[in-house]
Amino acid sequence: MIHIYLCEDDNRQLTRWKTVIEKYLLMNSTESQLYCTVSKPEELLAMRKKSEITGLYFLDIDLQAEKNGIELAQEIRKYDPRGYIVFITTHSEMAVLTFRYKVEAMDFIIKDNVKTLPEQICACIKNAENNYRAQLDSSKRxxxxxxxxxxxxxxxxxxxxxxxxxxxxxxxxxxxxxxxxxxxxxxxxxxxxxxxxxxxxxxxxxxxxxxxxxxxxxxxxxxxxxxxxxxxxxxxxxxxxxxxxx
Incomplete structure (x- = not known):
C-alpha cells in the first residue's frame, strides 16, 4: 500500500490534483490511498507522523509558509526515507535545488503544462506502485x-x-x-x-x-x-x- 499526500497552498490547484488522483484510484485496481490533502507543511508532517506506510508526495515548492516544498521534503525524509517525492511548481529554475538538498525527487512537474499535468501525475503514481511492488517482491512480502x-x-x-x-x-x-x-x-x-x-x-x-x-x-x-x-x-x-x- 502507498499513502498519497498532497500539499499545495492554492486551493484551486489542490482540488485539481485531488480530482486527478481520485479518478486514477477509481479506475485502477490498487491499494494506494489518497491519505492527506493539505495546504500547509505542518499539516502534512502531522499526518506523516501518524502513519508507518510508504508515501507518495506531490508538493508545491512555493507554499507561502515558513517551509517551502524542498524544506518540507527534507523533513519528510526523516520519517519516510524510501518515500516517493514529486514537485509540482511553476518555478522550473528550482529543479536544481532538489539535487543540492539531496531529497531524491522522483519527478518534477511544471504546473504551466495544464494539458499534460494529469497524465504526468498518473504516471508518477504508476511508477511509484511499480517500484513499491519490486521492493515487496525482493523482501518476500x-x-x-x-x-x-x-x-x-x-x-x-x-x-x-x-x-x-x-x-x-x-x-x-x-x-x-x-x-x-x-x-x-x-x-x-x-x-x-x-x-x-x-x-x-x-x-x-x-x-x-x-x-x-x-x-x-x-x-x-x-x-x-x-x-x-x-x-x-x-x-x-x-x-x-x-x-x-x-
Whole structure:
C-alpha cells in the first residue's frame, strides 16, 4: 500500500490534483490511498507522523509558509526515507535545488503544462506502485491476488488474517484497512505466504506480526486490530512454537 499526500497552498490547484488522483484510484485496481490533502507543511508532517506506510508526495515548492516544498521534503525524509517525492511548481529554475538538498525527487512537474499535468501525475503514481511492488517482491512480502480480472498487489505485512468465507470456494483477506473477499482456498493462499503466517484453525490463517495477545486457556489470539481468532486443539502446539520465533 502507498499513502498519497498532497500539499499545495492554492486551493484551486489542490482540488485539481485531488480530482486527478481520485479518478486514477477509481479506475485502477490498487491499494494506494489518497491519505492527506493539505495546504500547509505542518499539516502534512502531522499526518506523516501518524502513519508507518510508504508515501507518495506531490508538493508545491512555493507554499507561502515558513517551509517551502524542498524544506518540507527534507523533513519528510526523516520519517519516510524510501518515500516517493514529486514537485509540482511553476518555478522550473528550482529543479536544481532538489539535487543540492539531496531529497531524491522522483519527478518534477511544471504546473504551466495544464494539458499534460494529469497524465504526468498518473504516471508518477504508476511508477511509484511499480517500484513499491519490486521492493515487496525482493523482501518476500509481495502477494498478488486476482480480483475481477485485475491483479491487486498487497503487502503481506498489511494482512492481519485470511479466513474462509460463507460463500463457496472464497476467502476473506483481513487488512489494516478492512476486508476483501475473493475466489480461492486457504490451502492455495497458504502456499504463497511468507513465514510470518500460521494457520490456527481449519478456517483461519493469521499473521503473527499482528498478534497482540495469546490466551492459552481460552485458545484465543487477539490481533492488534482487535479481531480475535480461535486456535484449534490440533494447532495449539504449532501456534505456540511459531509465536516464540517472531
Amino acid at each position: 509481495l502477494l498478488s491476488v486476482k480480483i475481477d480480472k485485475a491483479n491487486l498487489v498487497l503487502d503481506q505485512d498489511d494482512i492481519i488474517a485470511i479466513t474462509t468465507s460463507e460463500d463457496y470456494h472464497k476467502i476473506i483477506i483481513h487488512t489494516k484497512n478492512g476486508t476483501r473477499q475473493m475466489a480461492g482456498s486457504l490451502k492455495e493462499f497458504k502456499a504463497t505466504l511468507n513465514s510470518t503466517f500460521c494457520q490456527c484453525s481449519r478456517s483461519s490463517i493469521v499473521n503473527l506480526k499482528h498478534v497482540l495477545k495469546y490466551s492459552r486457556d481460552e485458545a484465543l489470539l487477539t490481533m492488534d486490530n482487535k479481531e480475535t481468532y480461535s486456535v484449534s486443539i490440533r494447532m495449539m502446539g504449532k501456534v505456540q512454537r511459531a509465536l516464540k520465533q517472531i
